[in-house]
Amino acid sequence: MSASPSDLPKHDLLIDGQRVPPGTGAYTTDINPATETPLALVAQGSEADVDTAVRAARAALKGWAGMRAADRARILNRFADLLETHAEELVTLESQDAGKPLAAVRRQDVPAVIDTVRYYAGWCDKIHGSVIPARPDALTYTVREPVGVVGAIVPWNFPLMIGMWKIAPALACGCTLIVKPAEITPLSALRVAELALQAGVPPGVFNVVTGKGSVVGNAIVAHRGIDKVTFTGSPGVGRGIMQGAAANFKRVTLELGGKSANVIFADANIDAATRAAASGIFFNAGQVCSAGSRILAQRQVYDEVVERLAARARAIRVGDPAAPDTTMGPLVSAAQMKTVLDYVDIGNKEGASAVTGGKRIGERGFFVEPTVFANVEHEMRISQEEIFGPVASVIPFDDDADAVRIANGTAFSLAAGVWSADIARVHKVAGELRAGTVWINTYGYTDVRLPWGGAGDSGLGREHGDAAIENFTEPKAIWLSLR
Ligand code: NAD
Numbered sequence: 261m262s263a264s265p266s267d268l269p270k271h272d273l274l275i276d277g278q279r280v281p282p283g284t285g286a287y288t289t290d291i292n293p294a295t296e297t298p299l300a301l302v303a304q305g306s307e308a309d310v311d312t313a314v315r316a317a318r319a320a321l322k323g324w325a326g327m328r329a330a331d332r333a334r335i336l337n338r339f340a341d342l343l344e345t346h347a348e349e350l351v352t353l354e355s356q357d358a359g360k361p362l363a364a365v366r367r368q369d370v371p372a373v374i375d376t377v378r379y380y381a382g383w384c385d386k387i388h389g390s391v392i393p394a395r396p397d398a399l400t401y402t403v404r405e406p407v408g409v410v411g412a413i414v415p416w417n418f419p420l421m422i423g424m425w426k427i428a429p430a431l432a433c434g435c436t437l438i439v440k441p442a443e444i445t446p447l448s449a450l451r452v453a454e455l456a457l458q459a460g461v462p463p464g465v466f467n468v469v470t471g472k473g474s475v476v477g478n479a480i481v482a483h484r485g486i487d488k489v490t491f492t493g494s495p496g497v498g499r500g501i502m503q504g505a506a507a508n509f510k511r512v513t514l515e516l517g518g519k520s521a522n523v524i525f526a527d528a529n530i531d532a533a534t535r536a537a538a539s540g541i542f543f544n545a546g547q548v549c550s551a552g553s554r555i556l557a558q559r560q561v562y563d564e565v566v567e568r569l570a571a572r573a574r575a576i577r578v579g580d581p582a583a584p585d586t587t588m589g590p591l592v593s594a595a596q597m598k599t600v601l602d603y604v605d606i607g608n609k610e611g612a613s614a615v616t617g618g619k620r621i622g623e624r625g626f627f628v629e630p631t632v633f634a635n636v637e638h639e640m641r642i643s644q645e646e647i648f649g650p651v652a653s654v655i656p657f658d659d660d661a662d663a664v665r666i667a668n669g670t671a672f673s674l675a676a677g678v679w680s681a682d683i684a685r686v687h688k689v690a691g692e693l694r695a696g697t698v699w700i701n702t703y704g705y706t707d708v709r710l711p712w713g714g715a716g717d718s719g720l721g722r723e724h725g726d727a728a729i730e731n732f733t734e735p736k737a738i739w740l741s742l743r
Contacts, residue, residue: 270301271446273309273470274453276316277463282471283308290446293359293590294581294625302446305471310438310479313467317409317436318485320464325406325434329385336381336431339459343374346455350448354420357447359589359626360544361581373424373452376708380432380728387433387729389736399740404733406434407511408487411480413473413501414449415493416442416592417547417648422515423449425708426490427466429728431456436465438486440477442493444593446470473497484508490731491515492549495671495717502720513731514719515549515712517646518674521667522552522703523657523689526560528679532701534565537652538572540677540703542630545588546650547596549718550675552703554636554643555654556663562656566634569652570616573630578621590626591649597626600649607633607642612653638666646672660689668694674714677703696722 270287272279286304291297303309324332343350347370354369355362389402412426419441430437441449446468453468469476477497481489481504488511491501498514505512522540524533540552557565581589591597597620604618617631628650636643636653643653657663667676676695680686690698696714699705706712711722721731 268298268301271303271450271470273303273305273313274450274468275309275313276320276467277457280312282306288443290357290444292356293592296624296626299356300447302470305440305469305476307475307479309469309471310476310483311485313438313469314409314483314485316464317438317467320462321406321409321436323462324436324465327434329387332432332434333381333384335460336377336384336428339456339461340374340377340381342455342459343370343377343452346451347374350420350451353451354448355581355589357445358416358419358592359581361586361589363584363586364544369418369421372706372708373420376421376424376428379708380428383429383432383729387733397741397743399742401738403736403738404433404729405736407732407734408435409485410435410437410732411483411486411489412437412439413477413480413489413491413493414439414441416445417544417549419445420448420452422492423452425712425723425728426492427452430490430732431461431466433729433732435488435732438467438469438480440469440471440473440480443470443472478504481505481510482507486510488512488732490723498719511731513713513721513723515723516674516714516717516719517648517672518549518551518714518718519554519644519646519670519672520550520552520675520677520695521554521556521693522677523556523663523667523679524558524561524565525663525678525680525682525685526558527681528701529681530561530564530568533679534568534572536677536703537565538569541652542573542576542588542650543704545591545628546600547592547648548704550697550704550706551648552675552677553647553651553653554667555652556657556666557654558663559656559658562654566615566632566654569654570632573616573632573652576630578627578629588630588650591628592626594626596648597628600628600647600651603642603645603647603649603651604631607636607640607651607653610640610642612636612640612642617650638669644670660685664689664692668692671717672714673716674718675699
């Protein structure tokens with residue numbers, strides 16, 4: 261049963277503290293990926309709407325950047341309090357919009373979002389320069405100033421959490437923002453921006469322009485009134501953003517894809533390793549940039565790893581995200597489901613064997629079985645390309661050097677895992693893995709206090725921690741003559 265468009269909630273853009281209809285008057289229907297029923301009508305922003313938002317953000321910059329840092333911190337803490345008060349509403353919104361199990365959003369995404377805001381609230385009055393003596397006849401020192409107006413382009417896999425990884429540090433640094441959520445998961449960003457206003461973030465500081473990447477995203481990248489673009493998404497779009505940003509030398513941070521290796525040595529605790537490896541690839545239906553999509557198993561334990569992973573995959577409860585015992589929801593869209601099922605075909609044709617999974621579940625909602633491929637060779641496409649779905653490729657290796665060669669043998673370098681009881685080996689291998697994050701005898705944790713990002717096709721720069729403070733500020737050197 262689906263609502264008629266006139267019954268659906270209608271979401272306008274949020275610019276300069278007001279909900280405003282898009283200039284074109286066009287709206288798209290946002291759907292629930294678990295049921296394929298319409299959830300809301302969402303404004304299709306245009307280049308002109310981005311321009312209006314940039315003017316608002318620019319006008320608000322002086323006041324926000326010039327505010328006493330402790331006052332900005334108080335507003336951000338109030339924002340965190342409001343997110344906490346509205347946590348259950350945000351959990352439901354995010355679950356319905358992105359198809360995530362309610363329990364997972366409640367346990368992981370929303371607490372991480374609140375933690376991120378509180379963490380950066382703490383930074384507001386700790387952003388400072390230093391006195392750097394250069395010569396006796398001058399006082400020479402540095403200050404850090406906000407980078408200016410920021411365009412934040414956010415993907416659909418963790419709309420709230422990845423969005424806040426950009427919003428909170430930008431606000432803490434005194435920047436103003438135009439946020440563009442992914443077209444298919446726009447609801448939480450709009451609600452969060454309303455809560456920010458309610459917390460006292462002045463109008464114009466935090467704007468949300470919903471719409472297509474090729475229109476709104478592109479307009480953000482091209483706009484000369486934007487000083488920095490922070491982007492999380494696919495390598496293809498990231499490349500275009502970097503090229504586009506060159507027009508006015510915008511600062512750019514790119515968090516892109518991954519094909520992370522989770523390396524299991526024969527001397528590891530195989531039960532713990534396979535449990536973590538299963539959640540490393542099946543959490544969020546595999547739609548995770550750091551998903552451990554390549555499980556490298558030492559030859560002596562290869563069959564055991566495959567069997568245990570397959571058993572864990574079969575035990576996953578895939579279904580209604582609102583049901584309390586659901587551990588995996590649908591993929592986010594029909595397009596993503598098609599991509600994943602196409603990769604399953606590719607894997608079969610390449611000669612890998614799907615020991616479990618590989619099919620769509622049901623005919624309504626974009627559900628795909630958790631899938632484990634064995635007999636995967638390093639050169640196969642399912643071992644080299646990001647699938648962004650619940651598909652594990654298990655690859656054998658012989659020794660440490662072989663493991664490192666395979667793990668480092670893709671275009672990506674976001675994350676990796678290593679499992680072994682040998683403490684010298686794990687340190688050595690962790691040092692040799694080309695990855696922005698290495699988990700040893702664990703997998704998948706993130707925390708806003710630690711740097712996050714990768715190189716190569718995984719992106720440029722780091723988010724989180726003090727790296728984000730550097731991303732959203734510019735240092736200025738000041739000379740005062742003492743003569
Ligand atoms: P995507 O690149 O298609 O879209 C990301 C965002 O960019 C969306 O808001 C989209 O509307 C916008 N966009 C699309 N075309 C654009 C254009 N021409 N100009 C400007 N903006 C444009 O990615 P996605 O499908 O939403 O997300 C999946 C990808 O994101 C995967 O590759 C995944 O690995 C990556 N990802 C990376 C991280 C990380 O931290 N490294 C985290 C999550 C997701």
